[in-house]
Amino acid sequence: MTPRTALFTVAELLGWWIALGLLWLVLISTVDTLELVVGGGCAFVAAFVARGARRAVGGA
Template identity: 65%
Template sequence: MAGRLTTSAELIGWWAPLTLLWMVLIGPVDTLEWAVGAGAGLVAATAAVGARRAAGGR
């Protein structure tokens, strides 16, 4: 359970700044752009967590 909580916290820790970066870079924000940005942030956050784990840092 502690491992899942740590992974979830790390995922959110990556997802939030990546989504905000997306919003800053695209300029005027519409509802659809929020959804796309959140999805892209989630994909990138998942890749970042996976890459860190693959590199051996737990």
Template identity: 60%
Template sequence: MRRTAEFLIWWAALLVLWLVLVTTVDTLELAVGAGASALGALAATAARRAVTPS
């Protein structure tokens, strides 16, 4: 549950950043931003787990 929450927080933060930086918000831009945010959130959670001892 904690990993899911961490992923969703990262995803939401990166999606908001994407929407702030993009000039036109249409359906395609939103879909691309959601996908890019998901990849970034996955990388951020994986990197944190790699450096944090279990």
């Protein structure tokens, strides 16, 4: 993996994590510390799944 592809991978995962985390915040009714931690963790796992799915479909 070249530094350029590593940077692209990190940027893609960060973008997915932010987008999915914001979606989580929109869908919950109250925001407290525990829900932020759970939402962040779920968004982190979902970001890896989304990247894997994109690579499987796109072949890149």
